[in-house]
Amino acid sequence: MDVLYGLHPVEEALRSGARQLDHVSVARERRDERLDRLIQLCRASGVRVAVEPREQLTRLARTDAHQGVLAVVRERNFLSIEDLLSSKLDGFRFFLALDGIEDPHNLGALLRTADGAGVDGVVLPERRSASVTATVAKTSAGASEHVRIARVTNLVRALEQMKKNNIWVIGLDERGTPDYIDFDFKTDCVLVLGREGAGLHDLVKKTCDHLLRIPMGGQVSSLNVSVAGAVVMYEAMRQRRQFSSIGPKATKERKGLGS
Structure with missing residues (x-):
């Protein structure tokens, strides 16, 4: 499994459908319209959403630049x-x-x-x-x-x-x-x-x-x-x-x- 973090990368992973998302984690401390739209997109795509402390997302992403959003995804299959x-x-x-x-x-x-x-x-x-x-x-x-x-x-x-x-x-x-x-x-x-x-x-x-x-x-x-x-x-x-x-x-x- 790979990790993607940040609003745009996670949103584009959902839109592209290029690889399967296991789940999306959002920070408990963040609440705004952009995050709400992303959660709605997850639900429309059938992707589970987990609410977790920001520190947990930082630990998984190995950076605090995750913007309160992180996705666990399947490894990318490259083309030949x-x-x-x-x-x-x-x-x-x-x-x-x-x-x-x-x-x-x-x-x-x-x-x-x-x-x-x-x-x-x-x-x-x-x-x-x-x-x-x-x-x-x-x-x-x-x-x-x-x-x-x-x-x-x-x-x-x-x-x-x-x-x-x-x-x-x-x-x-x-x-x-x-x-x-x-x-x-x-x-x-x-x-x-x-x-x-x-x-x-x-x-x-x-x-x-x-x-x-x-x-x-x-x-x-x-x-x-x-x-x-x-x-x-x-x-x-x-x-x-x-x-x-x-x-x-x-x-x-x-x-x-x-x-």
């Missing part, structure tokens, strides 16, 4: 790369792959943005990566319960498999070219983001068909990975929405796919 690739989706497919993001707050922020930007799935390596924990769920404001996530043993192999399925592999690198706003995202692609401070691993970088950069106008050379990811994901969403509103047009041929 085949699951992501076999899904029937409208329009171009857009995925996110994370190469060694170790800070759970960065992972949570990226999953929240991925949900908001309409990303079709996220690829996470099993090793050298933050797990999708309660901290990640809290940081994502519950968005992690809605995002389709595949866990893979070898990220390079997964990216190569995506290439074979006609998906362009696009890395973000401060020494890359062109600028991200000059890239045409109106195609099937996966955006690959690297480690905090170190960027993409060499093998992952070599696997990418293109390396994009975010131009910087100040004294620092790069953005925090969750901010950089948000910038590019929303540019991709902007282009794709614009494309869908005007209808399909011929796009120029690119070289490098599967190389």
Whole structure:
């Protein structure tokens, strides 16, 4: 069993229906409209509600940031790369792959943005990566319960498999070219983001068909990975929405796919 805490993560777990909730505990000391709505949602979903002292929730959550709400849930069943690739989706497919993001707050922020930007799935390596924990769920404001996530043993192999399925592999690198706003995202692609401070691993970088950069106008050379990811994901969403509103047009041929 896993633990989720905080109003948004617990509410989104109930709404998504992605995994079974054993029960929801609420703090005896808290009473307000938001909590009452959550209790009503639990009852409508057939989930048992237990009223307990706040100290008990703090002990189970291992933090006092639970907002007086905690859920005991079944462990998450992650998808495989085949699951992501076999899904029937409208329009171009857009995925996110994370190469060694170790800070759970960065992972949570990226999953929240991925949900908001309409990303079709996220690829996470099993090793050298933050797990999708309660901290990640809290940081994502519950968005992690809605995002389709595949866990893979070898990220390079997964990216190569995506290439074979006609998906362009696009890395973000401060020494890359062109600028991200000059890239045409109106195609099937996966955006690959690297480690905090170190960027993409060499093998992952070599696997990418293109390396994009975010131009910087100040004294620092790069953005925090969750901010950089948000910038590019929303540019991709902007282009794709614009494309869908005007209808399909011929796009120029690119070289490098599967190389």
